[in-house]
Amino acid sequence: MTAPPLEEGRRADGPAVAIEVEGLSKSFGGRRVVDNLSMRVMRGQIYGFLGPNGSGKTTTIRMLCGLLTPDAGRGTCLGLDILTQARRIRAHVGYMTQRFSLYQDLSVRENLEFVARLYGVPQPERAATQALQRLGLEGRGRQLAGELSGGWKQRLALGACILPGPDLLLLDEPTAGVDPQARREFWGEIHDLAAEGLTVLVSTHYMDEAERCHEIAYIAYGKLLAQGTVANVIAAAGLSTVTVDVKGVGHEAGLLVARLARELSGRPGIDMVAPFGTSLHVSGRDPAALAAALDPIRADGRLALRTDAPTLEDVFIDLMRRSKDEMR
Structure with a gap:
């Protein structure tokens, strides 16, 4: 059975909105996993969802697509009410979980044809062939899914998600454990899909992936702490950053980086110290106080200090x- 037609879901004062929720909360066993979360995702947008493990990202994604009912809050997804029209939402959403969820003992083609028939896609064999061609899998159609590498499994899972023609794609850390080249190719396909009008919400731990998104949101322990474009999120953090480069390589340089990190952490004017190889990113919210805190090490000939723009990772x-x- 094919998915029913969607309502327009358009706002009178602007372009179409794919997701708009307000005050979402969800608790398990007395612990609030998502706490009063509000967000908006525009149609055709790639929206990145960042945060540490256990921060509520997956729970939020499941509430958005109708797999979980929030304890409080309201909202719409694709113009449909997340509280009363969850089944209709699910019919228009492709959800790619962290774990490969297709049949390991079926071939690549058999998996795609099965998904096509499950969703009532016309001409399932032809649809599977088109998916194979689009994702570069045509030479692997007869290979068992369980024999694929992580990168090829990722492509197959994405092909299965988009085969029914969803309007929203939810990707829950889809590239974990995948090599850099496969991740880059995956993101190239995601941008192609977004250019065709598909809305994508993706959770990730990779900063380079977050920077590929049109907008991002940062959630920690159930609370949404920052959202907007990457540039806006960095600017709103109010950080000034100085990079301290340690001259030399090897064990001695590593020891000096570790010692400096301990010495600088907690000094007045320094809010964050993060090692990056043989460098330190030292950040604070008061540029003058940060400069004063670093003055004692400027004369050290083993070090080179330079002012940098804060990164998304900072x-x-x-x-x-x-x-x-x-939740501790």
């Missing part, structure tokens, strides 16, 4: 450091 680490784990 902001991510700072937000995580300041987040309170209320």
Whole structure:
């Protein structure tokens, strides 16, 4: 059975909105996993969802697509009410979970044809062939899914998700454990899909992937702490960053980086210290106080200090450091 037609879901004052929720909350066993979360995702947008493990990302995704009912809050997904029209929402959503969920003992083609028949896609054999061609899997149609590498399993899972023609794609850490080339190819396909009008919500731990999104949101321990474009999230953090490069390589350089990190952490004017190889990213919210805190090490000939723009990873680490784990 094919999915029923969608309502328009358009706002009178602007372009179409794919997801708009307000005050979402969800608890398990007396612990609030998602706490008063509000967000908006525009149609055709790639929206990145960041946060530490256990922060509520997966629970939020499941509430958005109708797999979980929130304890409080309201909202729409694809113009449909998440509280009363969950079944209709699910008919228009492709959901790619963290774990490969297709049949390991079926071939690549058999898996795709099965999904096509399950969703009532016309001409399932032809639809499977088109999916194989689109994702570069045509030479692997007869291979058992369980024999595929992580990158090829990822492609197959994506092909199965988009085969029924969803309007929203939910990807829950889809590239975990996949090599960099496969991740880049995957993201190239995601951008192609978004250009065709598909809305994509993706959770990720990779900063380079977050930077490929049109907008991002950072959630920690159930609370949404930041959202917007990458540039806006970095600017809103209010961080000033100085990179301290340690001259030399090997064990001695590593020891010096570790010692400096301990010495600088907690100094007045320094809010965050993060090692990156033989460098340190040192950040604070008061540029003058940060400069004063670093003055004692400027004369050290083994070090080179330079002012840098804060990175998304700096902001991510700072937000995580300041987040309170209320579930301990």
